[in-house]
Amino acid sequence: MNIHQKKKFLSFLKFKRDFQKYGLEKARSYELILHWLNNRLSRNQFLVLSGILVGCTAGLAGVLLKSLVHAIHHFITTKVHFEYQILFYIIFPFLGIVLTTSIVLTIFKGQDRKGIGAILYEIAQNSSIVSSVKMYSQIVQSAVTVGLGGSAGLESPIAVTGAAIGSNFAQTYRLSYKERTLLLAAGATAGIASAFNAPIAGIMFAFEILLTGVVFTDFIPLVVAAVCGSLLSRILLQEDVLFRFYTREAFNYKNVPYYLILGIITGLYARYFVIISQKVEHFIKKLNMSRLRKAMFGGAVLSLLCVLFPPLFGEGYETVKAFTNGDMHRIIENSLFRYFDIGNFTIIVFLILVLLLKAFATSFTIFSGGNGGNFAPSLFAGGTVGYLFALICQQIGLPDVPVTNLVLVGMAGAMAGVMYAPLTAIFLIAESSFGYDLFIPLMIASIISYLIAKWFSPISPELKSLADQGKIFTNKHDKNILFSLKTEDFIDRYSETVKENAPITELFERVKNSSKNIFAVINDDQTLRGILTLDDIRPYLFANDSISVSLSQIMKAPPAVIHPENQPLEILQTFDDAGVWNLPVVDSQNKFIGFISKSTILMSYRQLLKEYSE
Numbered sequence: 001m002n003i004h005q006k007k008k009f010l011s012f013l014k015f016k017r018d019f020q021k022y023g024l025e026k027a028r029s030y031e032l033i034l035h036w037l038n039n040r041l042s043r044n045q046f047l048v049l050s051g052i053l054v055g056c057t058a059g060l061a062g063v064l065l066k067s068l069v070h071a072i073h074h075f076i077t078t079k080v081h082f083e084y085q086i087l088f089y090i091i092f093p094f095l096g097i098v099l100t101t102s103i104v105l106t107i108f109k110g111q112d113r114k115g116i117g118a119i120l121y122e123i124a125q126n127s128s129i130v131s132s133v134k135m136y137s138q139i140v141q142s143a144v145t146v147g148l149g150g151s152a153g154l155e156s157p158i159a160v161t162g163a164a165i166g167s168n169f170a171q172t173y174r175l176s177y178k179e180r181t182l183l184l185a186a187g188a189t190a191g192i193a194s195a196f197n198a199p200i201a202g203i204m205f206a207f208e209i210l211l212t213g214v215v216f217t218d219f220i221p222l223v224v225a226a227v228c229g230s231l232l233s234r235i236l237l238q239e240d241v242l243f244r245f246y247t248r249e250a251f252n253y254k255n256v257p258y259y260l261i262l263g264i265i266t267g268l269y270a271r272y273f274v275i276i277s278q279k280v281e282h283f284i285k286k287l288n289m290s291r292l293r294k295a296m297f298g299g300a301v302l303s304l305l306c307v308l309f310p311p312l313f314g315e316g317y318e319t320v321k322a323f324t325n326g327d328m329h330r331i332i333e334n335s336l337f338r339y340f341d342i343g344n345f346t347i348i349v350f351l352i353l354v355l356l357l358k359a360f361a362t363s364f365t366i367f368s369g370g371n372g373g374n375f376a377p378s379l380f381a382g383g384t385v386g387y388l389f390a391l392i393c394q395q396i397g398l399p400d401v402p403v404t405n406l407v408l409v410g411m412a413g414a415m416a417g418v419m420y421a422p423l424t425a426i427f428l429i430a431e432s433s434f435g436y437d438l439f440i441p442l443m444i445a446s447i448i449s450y451l452i453a454k455w456f457s458p459i460s461p462e463l464k465s466l467a468d469q470g471k472i473f474t475n476k477h478d479k480n481i482l483f484s485l486k487t488e489d490f491i492d493r494y495s496e497t498v499k500e501n502a503p504i505t506e507l508f509e510r511v512k513n514s515s516k517n518i519f520a521v522i523n524d525d526q527t528l529r530g531i532l533t534l535d536d537i538r539p540y541l542f543a544n545d546s547i548s549v550s551l552s553q554i555m556k557a558p559p560a561v562i563h564p565e566n567q568p569l570e571i572l573q574t575f576d577d578a579g580v581w582n583l584p585v586v587d588s589q590n591k592f593i594g595f596i597s598k599s600t601i602l603m604s605y606r607q608l609l610k611e612y613s614e
Helices: 003-022 029-040 043-079 085-106 116-125 134-147 155-172 177-196 199-210 220-236 253-286 291-308 317-325 328-333 344-367 375-396 403-419 422-432 436-456 461-468 477-484 504-513 534-541 568-578 598-613
Strands: 497-499 518-522 528-533 582-586 592-597
Touching (some): 029 043, 043 177, 043 220, 116 155, 116 177, 116 199, 116 461, 155 375, 177 220, 253 403, 253 436, 253 461, 291 344, 317 328, 317 375, 328 344, 375 403, 403 436, 497 504, 518 592, 528 534, 568 582, 592 598
Parallel strands (some): 497 518
Antiparallel strands (some): 582 592
């Protein structure tokens, strides 16, 4: 047997071993091939292949969701006829939220964690392991919600679906945490790229939002995933489904003041949008109702808003396209405002009310039981702000107002302020409008809006609660590592204890037979009474009169105590304040649980830092 034949034989033996290792449950042919390729290819080669496969799958999921929603919209708008149009807006938005909640309760057992925050939580707290249910649950829920008129967007559910696909692919092939996180981000990237046919925007979304606080040197899988998702979208989706704008004016530097003012307006509106969103969320959570009743209440509110202002129905992209095509009168004619004289003043009042109520419509859609995100609402609101601003400028008598450009730039500005993602907003609008010559106005408005949002709140209000609890990563990398540590892992539950009323000779025996250098003094019901160190005990070990000494005389109160719910960052701060290396852990009733060591936390921190740096 020559060397070449030996290599082939050894390769076959390795393949056989892997087959036995992964078992019959992995006996699907394509998985066997991928397991074999995983062992034959280099790490970078397999990651590129993985990026292609994840990108295609997530891209198909995005195309499926977009097509499904478009089909539902087409059916209910062309096949279902009402004698009175008002019934249309009363029935379908209400039905969408109630049906979505019913599906969550019956099919998905009430598990409806949704939104980008859920994915960031999985990255930081669950080693980027996303439930396989999310590979299809978000598609079903958001298709029902948005397809029937929910005033939310499909992009967040698409991103969550793609992230779940990438995570589960990595889990199947036993990839490490870093590789799993990378493919999770690649899936979300492909989903966003397919939703907008904007691959660069998808990559920016991954870096700005998903991979915050995660250090990566590999980005090729993100690129190939974005390209695959975008190509599938371009090939499979019909032109009227795509997020595309063809009409715009050439950039004129003389119009820069318009964009400066628009950036400020969109920044302030973005702040209004997130504040209303938070208030509605808190209001719905405080309602003393069942989830289904909350869905009915939210659905009723949404239906009322859609009756009064039809542009609030669904994603709203068709309305924004109407702005750029000059079809504003067609929009108003579908509303109750058609009974008024449709002049410029009527249009201005109509748009102001739409803007003010859009935040309520989206919030009631999402928080009362529907499924969707803020991508589309922020783009719709930004386009409306831009068109309204252009209309007011024209009424004032300002010359050469670039109406279409202001609509496009307004979309980027509002999205940057709501999502805290200026680069994603810039590239999204540039790619969707083929408006690369609009980079300057897009950057002006997006950055101004983003800075205004950051001035009010350094972290997105949508994610602030999770960030404050240390449940998601932020730009502070050292804190991210500390938040990755679990207090439970550092508690020494085999710590030495001694009863308060025990003779001191029993303590001496414990010292002789134990390797511990700190002891907890407890009473009969395990309540902590004090602590003793070897330094405290040493003077009595060889003293002749030590037998008459009681433990209560020599024990001391701990300088501080730790509770199991304390985060490692808080614990280290407590150690620094107390100036010690060991502290007792007690529960809410002051019952002793164990000791925790500062050196143990620091060693784990250093090990994680080493892994993240490799």
